[in-house]
Amino acid sequence: MVFKVLAPELSADLSVERFKREILFAAQLQHPHIVPVLSAGDMNGVPYYTMPFVEGESLRERLNRQHVLPLDDALHILREVADALAHAHLHGVVHRDIKPDNILLSAGHALVTDFGLAKALFESRSGSVADTLTRPGTTLGTAAYMAPEQVNGEEDADHRADLYSFGCLAYELLSGAPPFGYVPVNWILMAHTREAPPPLASKCPEIPRRLADLVMRCLEKTPERRPRTARQLLGELDAILQHRRTGRSTVVRRRWWLVASAGLVVAAGISWYVAGSASETVDPDLIAVLPFRVSGADPLLHSLREGMVDLVSAKFTGSARVVDARSIFVAWHRAGGTDTSDVDEHTAMQIARHFRAAQLLLGTVSGAGRTVTLTGALRDVRRGSTRQATVQGPQDSVPVLVDRLVAQLLALHAGEDARNLASLGDKSIATLREYIQAQALSRRGRFEDAVPHYRAAIAGDSSFALAGMGLGLTVGWLDAGDWNEGWRVAWRGRDKLSAGDRAVLEAWVGTSYPRWPAKSRLRQLAERAVEIAPHRAEAWYALGDNLYHFGALQGLDDAPLRSLNAFSRAFASDSSYGYAAEHLPDLYLRLGDSANARRAAEHLLALDSTSRYGTFGLWFAGTVFRDARRHARAMAALERIISTSVSTDIAQSALVTGVGYEDAEYLLARLVTGGATEDERSRARHWLFQLASARGRLSLAARVFDGAMVLRGPAIFAGL
Template identity: 35%
Template sequence: MTDLVDRLKVAIADRYTIQRELGRGGMAAVYLATDLRHDRPVALKVLKPELAQALGADRFLREIKTTAQLTHPHILPLLDSGDADGFLYYVMPYVEGESLRDRLTHEKQLPVDDALQISREVADALSYAHSHGVIHRDIKPENILLQTGHAVVADFGIARAVDQAGGDKLTETGLAIGTPAYMSPEQAAGSQDLDGRSDLYALGCVLYEMLAGQPPFTGPTVESVIHQHLAVEPPNITAIRPAVPAQVAATLQRALAKTPADRFNPVALFAEALGSRGSAAVTSAPVMTVSHVPRRFSWERIALLGIAALVVIGAAIVVGRWTRSGSPEPSATGTHPRSAIAVLPFENLSGEGPNAYFAAGLHDELITQLAKVAALKPISRTSVMEYATRTKPLRQIADELTVGTIIEGSVQVVGERLRVNVQLIDAATDQHLWAERYDRTLDDAFAVQSDIAHQIVAVVGATLGGAEQMAIAETPTANAEAYRLYLQGQEYYQRPGYLRRNWEIAQDFYERAVALDPTFALAHAVLSELHGRIFWHRHDPSPDRLVRQRTEAEIALQLAPNLAEAHRAMGLVHHFERDGQAALEEYHIALAGMPNDAFLWNLIGGVNRRLGHWDEALGALDKLVALDPRNADRFRDLGGGTLRFLHSYQEAVEWYSRAMALAPDVAGVDVERGWTWVEWHGRLDSLRAALDRHLPDVDLGDEGSASAARARMLFWERKADSLLALLRRTPQPVFDGQQFYLPTALYAAWAHQLRGDGVAAQAAFGSSRALLDSVVALLPDDWRVHAARGLALAGLGRRHEALREVRWLEQSPAYREDALDGPLLGEDRARILAAVGESDAALEEIERFLTRPSELSVHTLRLDPRWDPIRNDPRFQALLEKYDPPQPVRF
């Protein structure tokens, strides 16, 4: 980011001097700058590089000329625009006054006359802009500035250029215009055919908030807010604010009509209906009460817009309301219940010595305890960790996490003394609800944690059931040293990145803990989960690791049959043994004891997906996002990954984009989004751009290495020489990912085939087969290895041996019982069949997965050279025509 700003400063040095950054949104960064030519402060808005690339300089500068022509007392003028070394920018006056959002934050509700005046002035500005063909698309309190007692609308700068660029270009960037709390139903439904009535609806939402203290629709998730815009009538404003005149209430209801045709048009009629200042009760204004508004904007009509799944529409536009940190900005400060709680990372006052783990360990365990209380909504540890440095106001943190209560604390270990300071804060008022200072011995660590949990429950007014009371109070071990070792293990286990070295250190601490106290059931349970995840993430894929996982889970259950963590651990055993139904049963037992545990909900979503329970998987995603709203991996895997598999490619891209906004440096998300574009439109350019943004050897997580992804891309591009050059630079002999195990020699064989060098291809196929023969002896149940071996044997012309692997794959539990691995395995099975001349069986398999959840699409069929043996078969070509374009899977 610093390099980017430095480049920008150099690029515009002859015109502007940047002083500091003022803010950052979904589309652009804004800087306070000095206009050198006129010696005045200005607001310099610079488009994000990906948006600038999608729009192009010529298009942007051409379309923004129209915006520059807008001259109106209530529109912030555009002073300048340009392209400087690839940076697209536009310049506006710097307004030192506050925004409407600032005033609402201070006052919450505005006097009726003030609210009506602001609305009339914004309506005047919109009416003028609409008459010049410009739709704003993002009217909200943040874009309404208050200057010398009057409203000035800002940010007309991007709307027209983006609108003219078209939706596909915008979706490709992962960016969007619009803010869910103020978005019209038609914009929320994804319509590109918007007019001034959409802006009017947004202004109605703003007026509603000025009068009520919150927008007409709020909710714990973006999706819930979007659903209300589409299908729910807002509460009558007079029920919330009786002082609002009936005529104003009726006017507001008409502005918020679901169907655009039932709103005022043009927007000037809305301003007229509100009357002049001091005449809010004028009765001659044309109004329509909500009881007479026909609700034609129904679910059926939305379906006509081509929306595949309304539950994820919010993903398309949430980026447009993201703040500098990349999180959803608030719909209204102070609207979240106190039972929604964020425990911010405890400050470590012990230094970096041997006791530094106490702060992280106690913090993590406190969240775990609160997750056992059904009446609370504690935010997951992964989502609160970014706030460890406290660079944001508490209210902003609360809104980003959608919580009403913030918990702060510090931990210090001095000798054998444990000192903990903790305080509960009402996020809406900054009022301290409770504070306590504990000065105990280290042996009392769990007692301190348990007491804090009880105090939190009491202060927020939650009620504990008998089982919850026991779960919070029950001491996990009587051995204080074992508990300390457990906390140290937790600190390493919870570190980001799933790194093997961290998990091996955590394993050592857990094993030392259970050695000191063999009855420590909680430590056995977590050790079991760690063994399983070390296996699953391929740090140690040996069967012995699964045996150790099961052993520890069984010990935990024997010691504590009612321990939720023990049932979660046993569920994970069944999960990794591919017994999804048994896993789900254990997870639901665990859920009764820890109903708000984000990790557990992630497991429930994952196993439902493998069982083919797609609705249940997406339902778990909704719950997970509420509990873990800042965890990019949730958006990537259970969000983007699931929807990609369901061929709901647009929604998948949008979920990946949300993940990238939270974690822009995570290469795996970027590359998975690139593959989604390939499956959706057959375009490799987005994938190539994603790979070019990251180091060639970067780890992509489940997707393996970036080299593996680039090898597949070059193969599909049929660039044999480039592929061979890449393989020569690749030190590892195998590309190893969650769902593939491909020797580099196998890729070399395919590259030689593309070059027409049959001798070199046979030699490479032989090398890959030899390697795979040795691996299959070590991993006899690994379908990935059998699939690769079948492909190698097919390349060697060993038809009967290749077909034996086809039969092995067909009988494997992954193929028969796993809705996630099965289709991937099925693709490889079809490739082997095609390679050995079994066209009928191959084509049958292909059609099966074109109509079911999978990563197969007509575009991947066209690109992948491994389908060349049947490419000229008329039945293959018929499939390409039949299933183009790809459609979301019905399930």
């Protein structure tokens, strides 16, 4: 059971008896997609209500992780929410606060919670509608999802307000953001009453037009122009779902019948599959695995032709997924694939597109004597580029070889350098999968999410040096925790690293770890790393980072220019390598190149708009280039979280560019008082001291210095 107590600001001026009556009125709702209210009461005058415990997560938590949901998942959730609303409205209960936070996901189903709470708060409070709307935290709904009639405080707002909120919810699930984005509350409230949201069809051209139109009808300002009831809304969603389930198979049957009747089964079968059925949008994590080509006389090898599809597919789990093997076989056979003949590469690519797979896996099985060689080539459906992995061993070790091949393919799929495949070959798939997930998260600036995956990879192999290096860098970027946790692992497994990886490791920790060398010595080791591995973004980043932070202390007058060159080389080697990309806006601006500074900030946003990189890029673009809307969005995002990493990024940027001091001081001051740990609070004081000193605010610097000395002692001088 969940016991919910109203916060003091919510229960002020509230009639407890009326609150209990309204809550218990909503308790009549019994439906598979509604979390029921069990009881309501008060304890020493503080109202409470109880609900059953639901195992799972909220839709908000899933959106924070995933940002945009797959279309089928979004439709499934929306259909069940609409079903819940239809039932509640039939019984005279309007929710008034439909939003991702009030939708729970459990065992594959959506459940709406807190039915009747918003109305109970309103009906049981003394004061006017305007008072209720303007009281902090006690509006009749949540700003991003409020219907215009709720914003205007209309007392006759009815069930159609829920349909508007449903439209806001659907818009966010399908596009990644609410209709009016993440802007200050007052602007959102005004937009709900006056502005038309951008058409969903233009933002998400890949979704069915009928669905986009339905969502926009829900968002009509006038209630009469929305769907009449939630039951009507549910019916339209069911029709869309039914069309998705049957429309494609109907087209397939019709085309296949036409092909057969023309007597051109094989040739036209290929053209049927190629023509018209491919989707322009693809899932970046979906792989289409086609039957492998086989060379060699051994019958055992030929049994692997289609068998490899099942063997390989079973190993792909987690972020990388494969198209259902049975669906692949049907498509492949219809397009002309047989036991003895393969489809051409163009047709194979069309099959992948048909299933919306961004990657196509083509493979070969070859035998010579008692040795078998497995080769897998991952072809990017959009760009046409190919990355290849090969394993070899005895014929009786095929299952082990498949594990090794899939491990390498997983690494390639995640963007790992092909030169690292040899050092990854002895890892279990489970261990490698954790490492790959950590790398993907870290590259996008999701450092907090990456850390547990690095630790899981190290738990699977305590000498996993690459995972140790990743953890060391990630914890360093977070500016929290034990920096040596990862470096100890990396150093312990250094002999298993390639020459390039070993050079990069030494560029960070030196050659006598755990004794740390001077920064000038680390710069020399980084310069050596780029000579040994000029293709490695990690090597150029190590050099650039040393010059960015410590070049001036080493007496290098041209450190900013040299740092920019190193980061640019890292970026040229790998444009998705966010570590290097984050420093580019500052450096370009410091060197007077505002055009490239703007482009670099936009690139950070493109990497992942909701990550650390994206939030910093949004703040930089809004602050430096005086884009008030972007600045407001960035600060609104930072108001929702207390982030040490982004706050220190902004502080560093302010020190380098001279822009944004006020924001940096505000965010750091919040950390000083609201940081989760003593370490976070002390680091915030450290940066606040630097900012105050740089601005000549000596009184503030002295106060911060006194507090920092108590917490950190002489460590406050680190990096000054």
